[in-house]
Amino acid sequence: MEIVFKADLGGRPLSIQTGKVAKQASGSVVVQHGETIVLVTVVSSNEAREGVDFLPLTVEYQEKIYAAGRIPGNYFRREIGRPSEKETLTDRIIDRPIRPLFPKNYRYETQVIATVLSMDQENDPDVLAMTGASAALEISDIPFAGPVACVRVGRIDGRLVVNPTIPELAKCDLNIIVAGSRTGVVMVEGGADMVSEADMLDAIYFGHEAMQPLIDLQVKLKEAVGKPKRVIAEKQIDADLSELVTSRAEAPLREAMLIREKMPRHEALREVRKRVIADLPEAHAEREGEVRDIIDSLKKRIGRDLILKENKRMDGRNRDEVRTITCEVGVLPRPHGSALFTRGETQVLGVLTIGSGQDEQRVETLSGEEMRPFMLHYNFPPYSVGEVKRMMGPSRRDIGHGGLSTRAVERILPGREKFDYVIRIVSEVLESNGSSSMGTVCAASLALMDGGVPVKMPVAGIAMGLIKDEDQVAILTDILGDEDHIGDMDFKVAGTKDGITALQMDIKVLELSKDIMQRALDQARTGRLHILDRMEETIRESRQEISPYAPKVTSVKINPDKIREVIGPGGKMIRAIQSETDTRIEIDDSGIVKISATTKEKADKAVAMVKEITAEPEIGKIYEGTVVKTTDFGAFVQIMPGTDGLVHISQLSTRRVKKVTDVVKEGDTLRVKVLDVDRDGKIRLSHKVLLEEADGEAGQSDKSTPEDK
Helix, strand or coil, X not given: CCEEEEEEECCEEEEEEECCCCCCCCEEEEEEXXXXXXXXXXXXXXXXXXXXXXXXXXXXXXXXXXXXXXXCCCCCCCCCCCCCHHHHHHHHHHHHHHHHHCCCCCCEEEEEEEEEEECCCCXXXXXXXXXXXXXXXXXXXXXXXXXXXXXXXXXXXXXXXECCCHHHHCCCCEEEEEEECCCXXXXXXXXXXXXXXXXXXXXXXXXXXXXXXXXXXXXXHHHHHXXXXXXXXXXCCCXXXXXXXXXXXXXXXHXXXXXXXXXXXXXXHHHXXXXXXXXXXXXXXXXXXXXXXXXXXXXXXXXXXXXXXXXXXXXXXXXXXXXXXXXXXXXXXXXXXXXXEEECCEEEEEEEEEECHHHCEEEEECCEEEEECEEEEEECCHHHHCCCCCCCCCCHHHHHHHHHHHHHHHCCCCCCCCCCCEXXXXXXXXXXXXXXXXXXXXXXXXXXXXXXXXXXXXXXXXXXXXXXXCCEEXXXXXXXXHHHHHCCEEEEEEECCCCEEEEXXXXXXXXXXXXXXXXXXXXXXXXXXXXXXXXXXXXXXXXXXXXXXXXXXXXXXXXXXXXXXXXXXXXXXXXXHHHXXXXXXXXXXXXXXXXXXXXXXXXXXXXXXXHHHHCCCCCCCEEEEEEEEEECCEEXXXXXXXXXXXXXXXXXXXXXXXXXXXXXXXXXXXXXXXXXXXCCCCEXXXXXXXXXXXXXXXXXXXXXXXXXX
């Protein structure tokens, strides 16, 4: 039976439908806003997966190009298997709010698939997919502590807007995605043009209020068609075994967790676990898996108690203290800019490459083809955490961290009118112990300034953590990896001294109060300003010149009518110029010619060749031309490439000319002067006036006095 519920969202209807399609899934819904439609399904296996200690959840978001009424532009003319960057980032937007809402011991393979079926070029399907995932889970038999919903919040001319259209997003100085429950916020992701903490908090809770009708829809949907939930037995812990392990492991675990360096701390913790397992009584010798689980729970409790009850962090810092920071720039000689940013045991190498317009990234999206002049690529090799793993392409985590860093950095970049180059930043994470994505923001900012990119101002990032137990709350600045593991929140905030440029918040508890978020934002600002001060001790502003190894981009404006002359038949002319001058040339329809070269001399040579081809004849100017055609009434002379003018028979000589070929023949060189250029572009030339001028000068010489001689 088909069921449809509708709600008003920002003055426009949004509907959730179920019971018509994909009925064999555990739960399926169709979410529609405008003419954008997303099908979301969820399926969970009937048998628990053995031997895993995590939730086996996968999320797949698919943008079908047919949804926008187009055929894919790739060679195969179909959606290829590898997800796009937008699809991967949306996977994470869906995954992060729903993952904490499954039972802790749920071990059934679960898959959420969101498929964009229609795209109206106004309503972005990403936030619809997240709400649809919650709705599909709500009506399924899968245990889920929802519902949650998701909206986008923009700000146009100081006015907050829920789910702004894609054209409106271009006018927004704030663009965030907010996911939440009935009573709190569970996830935030987005960027802004250096807005204040107070404005960001207002936007987040504006979004939370706006999503409540979507929560109501899901409640109605569940009441109407919801299936009974599976009963998942609580994991039973052997009290005797737990007491035995705790008595032997608690004290050495506590001692190990207070070792300040990450690798020695992890080694000490491994030794404690090995020793406890080795010393087990024979009756418990086959229960190593249970012992590991008990030790892991014990480590988490000890770590949280150290912070909440004893005010002790693993590395000895205060709750609001940032680790020691060192910055270096210009560490690599050949790249166009480089920086090494180290914060505690997190170290990131930022490398800048500057390119020309032809280096822009071409991306096919549902909204059409996009050209991206800025790219930031994040790499997390296994050695950065002391591990051995197979080197593959970028993971979802790599793309997610790169996307967050991109949003943070792109807000400080100059406009194309000021810096007409393509920019690529590569982040190589060399060591990681907490927030390598925020380290990437800092390293990228330093590398840009080292490379002479005229950024608006430096940007830095910091990760905040939270330990919460009933009324006890500890907000941690610049969290370690272990603190992230035992904590309840990972809140990354990036920005300049003037305000926030990007943020991302994930929580492991059911929701977060406005008061805690306010405190976290304020504490993050203090930490961010501290990091910016340390960065400015190394480099305060962008260098005045770009690297000598960077391409030199020169722009020339030509008459659009001359574009085809520069290109030549089949591109022959432009290829010849590029080959002769070792440059790269781009021409747009307005007549802007961009020349990219490795040296100024090469660029100047190419500019001169372009100007020669596109030069306009000037009245009164003398040219050395070539006779290309003769007729009964005159001779046509090429005075510049592709430009001919007529020398009338009466303008060939000071004497009367009976036949044009008596004076000139095809292939002859002839000096001529431009007499006129009419509206149709026809050029009148004269050789006669040059002869008359020469005779006049000779006559003046003959009139000289004897004294002159």
